[in-house]
Amino acid sequence: MTRKTAIDAVDAYFDGGAFQSELAALISYPTESQNPDAAPALMDYLTKAMQPRLESIGFKTEIIPNPDPRGGPLLIGERQEGDDLPTVLTYGHGDVIRAQDGMWREGLSPFELVEEGDRLYGRGTADNKVQHLINIAAIEAVLSVRGHLGFNVRIVLEMSEEVGSSGLAEVFKTHKDRLTADVLIASDGPRLQPEVPTVFMGSRGGMTFDLELTLREGAHHSGNWGGLLADPAIILAHALATITDRRGQIQIAEWRPDSLTDSVRSALDGLPVTGGEGPAVDTDWGEETLTPAERVYGWNSFCVLAMTSGVPEAPVNAISASARATCQLRYVVGTDPADIIPALRRHLDSHGFEAIIITPHDRGFFAATRLDPNHPWVDFVTSSIERTTGKPPHVLPNLAGSLPNDTFTDILGLPTVWVPHSYRGCSQHAPNEHVLKSLSRDALRVMAGLFWDIGAGGTLPR
Numbered sequence: 001m002t003r004k005t006a007i008d009a010v011d012a013y014f015d016g017g018a019f020q021s022e023l024a025a026l027i028s029y030p031t032e033s034q035n036p037d038a039a040p041a042l043m044d045y046l047t048k049a050m051q052p053r054l055e056s057i058g059f060k061t062e063i064i065p066n067p068d069p070r071g072g073p074l075l076i077g078e079r080q081e082g083d084d085l086p087t088v089l090t091y092g093h094g095d096v097i098r099a100q101d102g103m104w105r106e107g108l109s110p111f112e113l114v115e116e117g118d119r120l121y122g123r124g125t126a127d128n129k130v131q132h133l134i135n136i137a138a139i140e141a142v143l144s145v146r147g148h149l150g151f152n153v154r155i156v157l158e159m160s161e162e163v164g165s166s167g168l169a170e171v172f173k174t175h176k177d178r179l180t181a182d183v184l185i186a187s188d189g190p191r192l193q194p195e196v197p198t199v200f201m202g203s204r205g206g207m208t209f210d211l212e213l214t215l216r217e218g219a220h221h222s223g224n225w226g227g228l229l230a231d232p233a234i235i236l237a238h239a240l241a242t243i244t245d246r247r248g249q250i251q252i253a254e255w256r257p258d259s260l261t262d263s264v265r266s267a268l269d270g271l272p273v274t275g276g277e278g279p280a281v282d283t284d285w286g287e288e289t290l291t292p293a294e295r296v297y298g299w300n301s302f303c304v305l306a307m308t309s310g311v312p313e314a315p316v317n318a319i320s321a322s323a324r325a326t327c328q329l330r331y332v333v334g335t336d337p338a339d340i341i342p343a344l345r346r347h348l349d350s351h352g353f354e355a356i357i358i359t360p361h362d363r364g365f366f367a368a369t370r371l372d373p374n375h376p377w378v379d380f381v382t383s384s385i386e387r388t389t390g391k392p393p394h395v396l397p398n399l400a401g402s403l404p405n406d407t408f409t410d411i412l413g414l415p416t417v418w419v420p421h422s423y424r425g426c427s428q429h430a431p432n433e434h435v436l437k438s439l440s441r442d443a444l445r446v447m448a449g450l451f452w453d454i455g456a457g458g459t460l461p462r
Protein backbone atom coordinates (compact mmCIF):
# COMPACT_ATOMS: atom_id res chain seq x y z
CA MET A 1 0.00 0.00 0.00
CA THR A 2 2.26 2.75 -1.21
CA ARG A 3 2.22 5.79 -3.46
CA LYS A 4 3.78 3.62 -6.13
CA THR A 5 0.95 1.08 -5.87
CA ALA A 6 -1.58 3.84 -6.63
CA ILE A 7 0.44 4.95 -9.65
CA ASP A 8 0.79 1.34 -10.79
CA ALA A 9 -3.00 1.08 -10.55
CA VAL A 10 -3.55 3.91 -13.05
CA ASP A 11 -0.87 2.44 -15.32
CA ALA A 12 -2.83 -0.82 -15.32
CA TYR A 13 -6.08 1.06 -15.92
CA PHE A 14 -4.55 2.76 -18.94
CA ASP A 15 -2.53 -0.17 -20.31
CA GLY A 16 -5.45 -2.62 -19.94
CA GLY A 17 -7.62 -0.49 -22.26
CA ALA A 18 -10.24 0.60 -19.71
CA PHE A 19 -9.21 4.25 -20.00
CA GLN A 20 -9.72 4.26 -23.75
CA SER A 21 -13.07 2.45 -23.69
CA GLU A 22 -14.36 4.75 -20.94
CA LEU A 23 -13.30 7.83 -22.88
CA ALA A 24 -15.03 6.40 -25.98
CA ALA A 25 -18.24 6.02 -23.96
CA LEU A 26 -18.07 9.66 -22.80
CA ILE A 27 -17.39 10.93 -26.34
CA SER A 28 -20.47 9.09 -27.64
CA TYR A 29 -22.75 11.56 -25.81
CA PRO A 30 -23.36 14.42 -28.30
CA THR A 31 -23.27 17.08 -25.57
CA GLU A 32 -23.27 20.24 -27.72
CA SER A 33 -24.40 22.99 -25.34
CA GLN A 34 -24.69 25.50 -28.21
CA ASN A 35 -27.29 23.27 -29.88
CA PRO A 36 -30.74 23.44 -28.22
CA ASP A 37 -31.63 19.98 -29.61
CA ALA A 38 -28.83 18.44 -27.52
CA ALA A 39 -30.57 19.09 -24.18
CA PRO A 40 -31.36 15.36 -23.58
CA ALA A 41 -27.70 14.44 -24.13
CA LEU A 42 -26.61 17.06 -21.56
CA MET A 43 -28.85 15.42 -18.94
CA ASP A 44 -27.86 11.87 -19.97
CA TYR A 45 -24.18 12.67 -19.56
CA LEU A 46 -24.74 13.54 -15.92
CA THR A 47 -27.34 10.91 -15.01
CA LYS A 48 -25.96 7.97 -17.03
CA ALA A 49 -22.21 8.55 -17.37
CA MET A 50 -21.28 10.46 -14.22
CA GLN A 51 -23.82 9.96 -11.42
CA PRO A 52 -23.63 6.13 -11.16
CA ARG A 53 -19.85 6.18 -11.32
CA LEU A 54 -19.49 8.81 -8.60
CA GLU A 55 -22.10 7.15 -6.37
CA SER A 56 -20.33 3.80 -6.68
CA ILE A 57 -17.28 5.35 -5.00
CA GLY A 58 -19.22 6.96 -2.19
CA PHE A 59 -20.25 10.36 -3.54
CA LYS A 60 -23.65 11.74 -2.66
CA THR A 61 -24.76 13.48 -5.83
CA GLU A 62 -27.53 15.79 -6.86
CA ILE A 63 -28.56 17.09 -10.28
CA ILE A 64 -29.17 20.83 -10.04
CA PRO A 65 -31.41 22.41 -12.70
CA ASN A 66 -29.83 25.52 -14.18
CA PRO A 67 -31.40 28.75 -12.91
CA ASP A 68 -30.41 30.38 -16.22
CA PRO A 69 -32.61 29.24 -19.13
CA ARG A 70 -29.57 29.37 -21.45
CA GLY A 71 -27.72 26.74 -19.42
CA GLY A 72 -27.94 22.96 -18.94
CA PRO A 73 -28.08 20.95 -15.70
CA LEU A 74 -25.24 20.70 -13.19
CA LEU A 75 -24.10 17.93 -10.88
CA ILE A 76 -22.85 18.57 -7.37
CA GLY A 77 -21.27 15.66 -5.50
CA GLU A 78 -19.84 15.29 -2.02
CA ARG A 79 -17.66 12.55 -0.63
CA GLN A 80 -17.14 13.13 3.07
CA GLU A 81 -14.60 11.15 5.09
CA GLY A 82 -14.14 13.31 8.15
CA ASP A 83 -14.88 16.81 9.37
CA ASP A 84 -11.25 17.38 10.41
CA LEU A 85 -9.82 16.28 7.06
CA PRO A 86 -8.88 18.65 4.24
CA THR A 87 -11.39 19.13 1.44
CA VAL A 88 -10.62 19.37 -2.27
CA LEU A 89 -13.09 20.81 -4.74
CA THR A 90 -12.77 19.60 -8.32
CA TYR A 91 -14.60 20.63 -11.45
CA GLY A 92 -15.22 19.57 -15.02
CA HIS A 93 -17.53 20.34 -17.90
CA GLY A 94 -19.27 17.64 -19.93
CA ASP A 95 -20.55 19.92 -22.67
CA VAL A 96 -18.69 20.44 -25.94
CA ILE A 97 -18.76 23.06 -28.69
CA ARG A 98 -20.64 22.38 -31.93
CA ALA A 99 -19.60 19.10 -33.56
CA GLN A 100 -18.76 20.77 -36.92
CA ASP A 101 -19.96 17.60 -38.65
CA GLY A 102 -18.61 17.23 -42.17
CA MET A 103 -15.53 19.36 -41.47
CA TRP A 104 -13.53 16.58 -39.83
CA ARG A 105 -10.85 14.75 -41.77
CA GLU A 106 -11.76 11.57 -43.72
CA GLY A 107 -12.14 8.65 -41.31
CA LEU A 108 -13.00 10.81 -38.30
CA SER A 109 -16.42 11.46 -36.81
CA PRO A 110 -17.02 13.84 -33.88
CA PHE A 111 -18.88 11.52 -31.52
CA GLU A 112 -16.86 8.39 -32.16
CA LEU A 113 -13.46 7.92 -30.53
CA VAL A 114 -10.95 7.12 -33.28
CA GLU A 115 -7.41 5.97 -32.47
CA GLU A 116 -4.53 6.87 -34.81
CA GLY A 117 -1.05 6.31 -33.45
CA ASP A 118 -0.66 8.34 -30.24
CA ARG A 119 -3.86 10.27 -30.90
CA LEU A 120 -7.45 9.71 -29.80
CA TYR A 121 -9.84 11.84 -31.87
CA GLY A 122 -13.33 12.99 -30.93
CA ARG A 123 -15.31 16.11 -30.04
CA GLY A 124 -14.78 16.87 -26.38
CA THR A 125 -11.78 14.58 -25.94
CA ALA A 126 -9.48 17.45 -24.90
CA ASP A 127 -12.17 19.92 -23.86
CA ASN A 128 -13.02 18.64 -21.29
CA LYS A 129 -13.98 14.95 -21.12
CA VAL A 130 -10.51 13.42 -20.85
CA GLN A 131 -9.61 15.94 -18.18
CA HIS A 132 -12.31 15.07 -15.66
CA LEU A 133 -12.14 11.36 -16.58
CA ILE A 134 -8.44 11.34 -15.62
CA ASN A 135 -9.12 13.08 -12.32
CA ILE A 136 -12.00 10.77 -11.38
CA ALA A 137 -9.98 7.69 -12.37
CA ALA A 138 -7.04 8.92 -10.27
CA ILE A 139 -9.32 9.36 -7.24
CA GLU A 140 -10.64 5.82 -7.81
CA ALA A 141 -7.09 4.45 -7.96
CA VAL A 142 -6.09 6.05 -4.66
CA LEU A 143 -9.30 4.79 -3.09
CA SER A 144 -8.75 1.24 -4.33
CA VAL A 145 -5.21 1.11 -2.96
CA ARG A 146 -5.57 3.02 0.30
CA GLY A 147 -9.16 2.02 1.05
CA HIS A 148 -9.96 5.65 1.82
CA LEU A 149 -8.77 8.95 0.36
CA GLY A 150 -7.62 10.76 3.48
CA PHE A 151 -9.49 13.88 2.38
CA ASN A 152 -13.00 15.00 1.45
CA VAL A 153 -13.96 15.75 -2.13
CA ARG A 154 -16.58 18.03 -3.63
CA ILE A 155 -17.20 17.87 -7.36
CA VAL A 156 -19.04 20.22 -9.70
CA LEU A 157 -19.80 19.15 -13.26
CA GLU A 158 -21.44 21.73 -15.48
CA MET A 159 -22.92 21.30 -18.97
CA SER A 160 -22.79 24.96 -20.07
CA GLU A 161 -19.13 25.95 -20.10
CA GLU A 162 -19.19 26.52 -23.86
CA VAL A 163 -22.10 28.93 -23.52
CA GLY A 164 -20.27 31.09 -20.99
CA SER A 165 -20.91 28.92 -17.90
CA SER A 166 -24.47 30.23 -17.73
CA GLY A 167 -25.87 29.89 -14.24
CA LEU A 168 -22.64 28.66 -12.65
CA ALA A 169 -22.11 31.73 -10.48
CA GLU A 170 -25.73 31.65 -9.33
CA VAL A 171 -25.52 27.95 -8.42
CA PHE A 172 -22.30 28.62 -6.49
CA LYS A 173 -24.00 31.39 -4.53
CA THR A 174 -27.01 29.19 -3.72
CA HIS A 175 -24.95 26.12 -2.77
CA LYS A 176 -21.95 27.88 -1.28
CA ASP A 177 -22.17 25.93 2.00
CA ARG A 178 -21.89 22.60 0.22
CA LEU A 179 -18.89 23.74 -1.82
CA THR A 180 -16.58 24.96 0.93
CA ALA A 181 -13.11 23.51 0.48
CA ASP A 182 -9.44 24.20 1.12
CA VAL A 183 -8.46 24.34 -2.54
CA LEU A 184 -9.76 23.87 -6.07
CA ILE A 185 -7.77 21.32 -8.02
CA ALA A 186 -9.20 20.89 -11.51
CA SER A 187 -8.17 20.39 -15.11
CA ASP A 188 -8.89 22.23 -18.33
CA GLY A 189 -6.82 23.69 -21.12
CA PRO A 190 -3.44 22.69 -22.52
CA ARG A 191 0.03 22.01 -21.18
CA LEU A 192 2.68 24.33 -22.63
CA GLN A 193 4.57 21.27 -23.87
CA PRO A 194 3.06 17.78 -24.15
CA GLU A 195 5.83 16.05 -22.22
CA VAL A 196 6.02 18.49 -19.26
CA PRO A 197 3.09 18.99 -16.86
CA THR A 198 1.82 22.55 -16.51
CA VAL A 199 0.18 24.16 -13.50
CA PHE A 200 -1.75 27.42 -13.77
CA MET A 201 -3.65 29.39 -11.15
CA GLY A 202 -6.05 31.72 -12.92
CA SER A 203 -6.71 33.35 -16.23
CA ARG A 204 -6.57 36.65 -18.03
CA GLY A 205 -9.82 38.53 -18.19
CA GLY A 206 -11.39 39.96 -21.31
CA MET A 207 -13.53 42.94 -22.25
CA THR A 208 -15.10 43.19 -25.71
CA PHE A 209 -16.65 46.39 -27.05
CA ASP A 210 -17.52 48.20 -30.27
CA LEU A 211 -16.11 51.55 -31.31
CA GLU A 212 -18.46 53.21 -33.75
CA LEU A 213 -18.40 56.52 -35.56
CA THR A 214 -21.48 57.61 -37.50
CA LEU A 215 -21.18 61.01 -39.17
CA ARG A 216 -24.34 61.31 -41.24
CA GLU A 217 -27.22 59.46 -42.91
CA GLY A 218 -26.16 57.31 -45.86
CA ALA A 219 -23.08 57.30 -48.12
CA HIS A 220 -22.29 60.04 -50.65
CA HIS A 221 -20.53 59.99 -54.02
CA SER A 222 -16.75 60.09 -53.49
CA GLY A 223 -16.23 62.28 -56.57
CA ASN A 224 -18.81 64.93 -55.83
CA TRP A 225 -18.18 64.96 -52.09
CA GLY A 226 -14.59 63.77 -51.67
CA GLY A 227 -12.68 66.55 -49.90
CA LEU A 228 -15.89 67.97 -48.42
CA LEU A 229 -17.10 65.13 -46.21
CA ALA A 230 -15.11 63.66 -43.32
CA ASP A 231 -14.34 59.96 -43.70
CA PRO A 232 -15.39 57.93 -40.62
CA ALA A 233 -13.05 55.03 -41.47
CA ILE A 234 -10.00 57.31 -41.48
CA ILE A 235 -11.03 58.99 -38.23
CA LEU A 236 -11.66 55.62 -36.57
CA ALA A 237 -8.27 54.34 -37.78
CA HIS A 238 -6.60 57.40 -36.20
CA ALA A 239 -8.47 56.81 -32.96
CA LEU A 240 -7.33 53.15 -32.88
CA ALA A 241 -3.79 54.30 -33.56
CA THR A 242 -3.83 56.29 -30.31
CA ILE A 243 -4.76 53.22 -28.26
CA THR A 244 -1.56 51.35 -29.08
CA ASP A 245 1.58 52.36 -30.91
CA ARG A 246 2.59 50.64 -34.14
CA ARG A 247 3.95 47.57 -32.38
CA GLY A 248 0.84 47.12 -30.26
CA GLN A 249 2.14 48.70 -27.03
CA ILE A 250 -0.81 50.01 -25.02
CA GLN A 251 -0.82 53.81 -24.62
CA ILE A 252 -3.64 54.17 -22.08
CA ALA A 253 -2.01 54.41 -18.65
CA GLU A 254 -4.94 52.76 -16.81
CA TRP A 255 -4.71 49.77 -19.17
CA ARG A 256 -1.13 49.04 -18.17
CA PRO A 257 -1.13 46.60 -15.22
CA ASP A 258 0.90 47.14 -12.05
CA SER A 259 1.05 43.45 -11.19
CA LEU A 260 4.13 42.14 -12.97
CA THR A 261 5.91 41.39 -9.70
CA ASP A 262 9.24 39.66 -9.27
CA SER A 263 7.53 36.39 -8.31
CA VAL A 264 5.36 36.48 -11.45
CA ARG A 265 8.42 37.36 -13.55
CA SER A 266 10.48 34.55 -12.13
CA ALA A 267 7.64 32.04 -12.62
CA LEU A 268 7.43 33.10 -16.27
CA ASP A 269 11.17 33.10 -16.80
CA GLY A 270 12.17 30.56 -19.45
CA LEU A 271 8.67 29.20 -20.19
CA PRO A 272 8.46 27.79 -23.72
CA VAL A 273 6.10 30.28 -25.38
CA THR A 274 7.77 30.45 -28.76
CA GLY A 275 8.30 27.35 -30.90
CA GLY A 276 6.11 24.25 -30.83
CA GLU A 277 2.58 24.25 -32.23
CA GLY A 278 0.91 27.23 -33.89
CA PRO A 279 2.17 30.21 -35.87
CA ALA A 280 5.60 31.78 -35.31
CA VAL A 281 5.58 34.43 -32.57
CA ASP A 282 6.25 38.00 -33.79
CA THR A 283 9.10 39.02 -31.52
CA ASP A 284 8.85 42.65 -32.71
CA TRP A 285 5.21 42.88 -31.51
CA GLY A 286 3.98 43.83 -28.05
CA GLU A 287 5.58 45.47 -25.04
CA GLU A 288 9.21 45.92 -26.05
CA THR A 289 10.83 45.58 -22.63
CA LEU A 290 9.01 42.33 -21.78
CA THR A 291 9.79 38.75 -22.75
CA PRO A 292 7.24 36.92 -24.92
CA ALA A 293 6.01 34.96 -21.85
CA GLU A 294 5.52 38.21 -19.91
CA ARG A 295 3.63 39.75 -22.84
CA VAL A 296 1.05 36.97 -23.00
CA TYR A 297 0.74 35.85 -19.36
CA GLY A 298 1.82 38.90 -17.40
CA TRP A 299 0.53 41.85 -19.40
CA ASN A 300 -2.53 43.24 -21.19
CA SER A 301 -3.12 43.10 -24.92
CA PHE A 302 -5.46 45.06 -27.15
CA CYS A 303 -6.72 43.78 -30.47
CA VAL A 304 -9.23 44.60 -33.19
CA LEU A 305 -11.40 41.50 -33.71
CA ALA A 306 -13.29 42.90 -36.72
CA MET A 307 -13.59 46.22 -38.53
CA THR A 308 -15.90 47.55 -41.21
CA SER A 309 -16.89 50.62 -43.24
CA GLY A 310 -18.86 50.57 -46.45
CA VAL A 311 -19.38 47.11 -47.94
CA PRO A 312 -15.95 45.38 -48.19
CA GLU A 313 -17.34 42.62 -50.47
CA ALA A 314 -18.75 45.15 -52.95
CA PRO A 315 -17.07 48.57 -52.62
CA VAL A 316 -18.73 51.53 -54.36
CA ASN A 317 -17.48 55.05 -55.12
CA ALA A 318 -18.84 56.61 -51.96
CA ILE A 319 -17.76 58.07 -48.65
CA SER A 320 -19.27 55.93 -45.93
CA ALA A 321 -21.57 57.30 -43.30
CA SER A 322 -20.07 55.20 -40.53
CA ALA A 323 -17.26 52.91 -39.46
CA ARG A 324 -17.14 50.30 -36.74
CA ALA A 325 -14.47 48.22 -35.03
CA THR A 326 -15.08 45.40 -32.56
CA CYS A 327 -12.21 45.52 -30.11
CA GLN A 328 -10.99 43.52 -27.14
CA LEU A 329 -8.74 44.07 -24.18
CA ARG A 330 -7.29 40.94 -22.60
CA TYR A 331 -6.14 41.91 -19.15
CA VAL A 332 -4.43 40.48 -16.08
CA VAL A 333 -5.03 41.03 -12.38
CA GLY A 334 -3.81 44.52 -11.59
CA THR A 335 -6.16 46.27 -14.01
CA ASP A 336 -9.42 47.68 -12.63
CA PRO A 337 -12.17 46.11 -14.80
CA ALA A 338 -14.66 48.82 -13.77
CA ASP A 339 -12.36 51.48 -15.19
CA ILE A 340 -11.53 49.85 -18.55
CA ILE A 341 -14.33 51.57 -20.51
CA PRO A 342 -14.24 54.88 -18.56
CA ALA A 343 -10.46 55.09 -19.10
CA LEU A 344 -10.93 54.52 -22.82
CA ARG A 345 -13.64 57.23 -22.91
CA ARG A 346 -11.31 59.73 -21.20
CA HIS A 347 -8.48 58.77 -23.54
CA LEU A 348 -10.56 59.16 -26.73
CA ASP A 349 -12.02 62.47 -25.52
CA SER A 350 -8.61 63.88 -24.70
CA HIS A 351 -7.48 63.02 -28.25
CA GLY A 352 -10.48 64.75 -29.81
CA PHE A 353 -12.51 61.61 -30.59
CA GLU A 354 -15.60 62.57 -28.56
CA ALA A 355 -17.90 61.46 -31.42
CA ILE A 356 -16.84 57.83 -31.25
CA ILE A 357 -19.39 55.76 -29.35
CA ILE A 358 -18.16 52.90 -27.11
CA THR A 359 -20.59 50.00 -26.65
CA PRO A 360 -19.52 47.08 -24.42
CA HIS A 361 -20.76 43.67 -25.57
CA ASP A 362 -23.35 42.00 -23.34
CA ARG A 363 -21.51 38.70 -23.04
CA GLY A 364 -18.03 40.00 -23.72
CA PHE A 365 -16.70 40.17 -20.17
CA PHE A 366 -14.48 37.74 -18.26
CA ALA A 367 -12.85 38.54 -14.94
CA ALA A 368 -9.10 38.13 -14.44
CA THR A 369 -7.78 35.92 -11.64
CA ARG A 370 -4.38 34.85 -10.42
CA LEU A 371 -2.79 33.18 -7.44
CA ASP A 372 0.73 34.11 -6.39
CA PRO A 373 3.15 31.53 -7.85
CA ASN A 374 4.63 31.27 -4.33
CA HIS A 375 1.30 30.27 -2.73
CA PRO A 376 1.78 27.18 -0.49
CA TRP A 377 -0.77 25.14 -2.50
CA VAL A 378 1.22 25.80 -5.66
CA ASP A 379 4.35 24.54 -3.89
CA PHE A 380 2.48 21.48 -2.69
CA VAL A 381 1.14 20.57 -6.13
CA THR A 382 4.37 21.26 -8.00
CA SER A 383 6.46 19.21 -5.52
CA SER A 384 4.03 16.32 -5.82
CA ILE A 385 4.22 16.47 -9.63
CA GLU A 386 8.00 16.61 -9.53
CA ARG A 387 8.04 13.56 -7.27
CA THR A 388 5.98 11.62 -9.82
CA THR A 389 7.62 12.74 -13.06
CA GLY A 390 11.13 13.57 -11.89
CA LYS A 391 11.03 17.08 -13.32
CA PRO A 392 9.47 20.38 -12.25
CA PRO A 393 6.24 21.36 -14.05
CA HIS A 394 5.83 24.63 -15.93
CA VAL A 395 4.12 27.13 -13.62
CA LEU A 396 1.88 29.83 -15.10
CA PRO A 397 0.45 32.48 -12.74
CA ASN A 398 -2.54 32.60 -15.10
CA LEU A 399 -3.67 31.22 -18.43
CA ALA A 400 -3.59 33.70 -21.33
CA GLY A 401 -7.15 32.75 -22.31
CA SER A 402 -10.25 32.91 -20.13
CA LEU A 403 -11.99 30.50 -17.81
CA PRO A 404 -14.81 30.89 -15.22
CA ASN A 405 -12.13 30.89 -12.50
CA ASP A 406 -13.55 33.97 -10.75
CA THR A 407 -16.55 31.89 -9.65
CA PHE A 408 -14.11 29.78 -7.59
CA THR A 409 -11.92 32.61 -6.33
CA ASP A 410 -14.50 35.33 -5.76
CA ILE A 411 -17.66 33.43 -4.75
CA LEU A 412 -16.12 30.41 -3.00
CA GLY A 413 -12.92 32.20 -1.91
CA LEU A 414 -10.66 29.32 -2.92
CA PRO A 415 -7.04 29.15 -4.00
CA THR A 416 -7.22 27.62 -7.48
CA VAL A 417 -4.66 25.25 -8.94
CA TRP A 418 -5.33 23.94 -12.45
CA VAL A 419 -3.42 20.97 -13.86
CA PRO A 420 -4.30 20.77 -17.57
CA HIS A 421 -4.21 17.43 -19.41
CA SER A 422 -4.33 18.57 -23.04
CA TYR A 423 -1.68 20.12 -25.29
CA ARG A 424 -1.61 23.17 -27.54
CA GLY A 425 -1.92 21.21 -30.79
CA CYS A 426 -5.14 19.42 -29.71
CA SER A 427 -7.44 21.32 -32.14
CA GLN A 428 -9.73 22.28 -29.29
CA HIS A 429 -12.78 24.17 -30.65
CA ALA A 430 -11.98 22.97 -34.19
CA PRO A 431 -12.44 19.85 -36.32
CA ASN A 432 -10.08 16.92 -35.56
CA GLU A 433 -9.99 17.59 -31.80
CA HIS A 434 -7.86 14.95 -30.08
CA VAL A 435 -5.82 14.02 -27.05
CA LEU A 436 -2.49 12.24 -26.83
CA LYS A 437 -2.42 8.78 -25.29
CA SER A 438 1.10 9.34 -23.94
CA LEU A 439 0.06 12.58 -22.26
CA SER A 440 -3.11 11.02 -20.83
CA ARG A 441 -1.12 8.18 -19.28
CA ASP A 442 1.34 10.66 -17.78
CA ALA A 443 -1.53 12.80 -16.48
CA LEU A 444 -3.17 9.81 -14.77
CA ARG A 445 0.11 9.16 -12.93
CA VAL A 446 0.48 12.83 -11.99
CA MET A 447 -3.04 13.01 -10.56
CA ALA A 448 -2.84 9.66 -8.74
CA GLY A 449 0.39 10.87 -7.11
CA LEU A 450 -1.16 14.22 -6.23
CA PHE A 451 -4.34 12.77 -4.68
CA TRP A 452 -2.21 10.22 -2.84
CA ASP A 453 -0.07 12.99 -1.36
CA ILE A 454 -3.04 15.14 -0.31
CA GLY A 455 -4.47 12.22 1.68
CA ALA A 456 -1.14 11.03 3.10
CA GLY A 457 -1.68 12.80 6.41
CA GLY A 458 1.25 15.21 6.10
CA THR A 459 1.05 18.93 6.69
CA LEU A 460 -1.11 20.66 4.12
CA PRO A 461 -1.34 24.33 3.32
CA ARG A 462 -4.17 25.91 5.35
Ligand SMILES: [Zn+2]
Residues within 6 Å of the ligand: 097, 127, 162, 429
Ligand atom coordinates in the same frame (compact mmCIF):
# COMPACT_ATOMS: atom_id res chain seq x y z
ZN1 LIG B 1 -13.94 24.90 -24.59
